[in-house]
Amino acid sequence: QVQPVESGGGLVQAGDSLRLSCVVSGDKFNLYAVGWFRQAPGKEREFVASISWSGRTTDISESVKGRFTISRRNSKNMAFLQMISLKPEDTAVYYCAAKETFPSHDLSGMRGTDAYDWWGQGTQVTVSS
Numbered sequence: 593q594v595q596p597v598e599s600g601g602g603l604v605q606a607g608d609s610l611r612l613s614c615v616v617s618g619d620k621f622n623l624y625a626v627g628w629f630r631q632a633p634g635k636e637r638e639f640v641a642s643i644s645w646s647g648r649t650t651d652i653s654e655s656v657k658g659r660f661t662i663s664r665r666n667s668k669n670m671a672f673l674q675m676i677s678l679k680p681e682d683t684a685v686y687y688c689a690a691k692e693t694f695p696s697h698d699l700s701g702m703r704g705t706d707a708y709d710w711w712g713q714g715t716q717v718t719v720s721s
Contacts, residue, residue, distance in 0.1 A: 594618045594710045596626075596688040601715030604678055612673040612715060614688030622646075623694035625702055626664060626671040630684035630717075637687065639703040641673060644693065651699040656682075678719045685714040 600612040614626065627642040641662040642651045650662050656675075664671040671688065689708035701707055 594620075594624075594690065596690055596710055596712035598686060598688045598712045598715040601686060601717045603718045603720065606679055606719055606721050608678050608719070609674070609676045610678065610717060612675070612686055612688075612717070614671045614673075614712060616669050616671070616688075616690050616710070618669075620692065621669040621690075622666040623692050624690040625693040625699065626662075627689045627691075627702055627708055628662060628671075628673045629687045629689060629705060630682075631687070631714075632681075632684040635684075637705055639705075640686070642699050642702045643671060644697040644699055645695075646697065649697040649699050651702065653703075675717075678717075680719045680721045683717060683719050685716050687714045688712040 595617045628640040629637050631637040643662045647664050659677045661674040690710045691708045
């Protein structure tokens with residue numbers, strides 16, 4: 593059973609930083625691309641960032657580029673979303689997702705929610721103004 597579990601969310605003020613973590617169960621994490629998505633109340637779930645199985649390739653949404661960074665540590669079965677200069681519009685539930693993509697580093701098809709096989713339950717990020 594592959595199960596992503598997110599952590600690190602919370603209530604912060606505008607301009608603050610947060611680092612979200614995602615740990616994925618199983619022994620094949622190093623074969624998976626990982627994506628971060630978010631969903632604000634009343635809105636569709638939207639792509640935030642993705643990273644290839646080796647970490648060689650990343651893709652960041654234009655809406656957060658320059659403020660959010662995605663990374664991973666395969667030895668720990670973990671992926672991270674570092675967020676700086678947070679804004680109230682970043683308020684959402686943030687989800688981690690995974691899909692086995694080895695050996696491809698191509699992330700061009702990884703912005704849609706249907707590209708991923710496994711999803712976490714989400715972690716709430718609230719940014720006050």
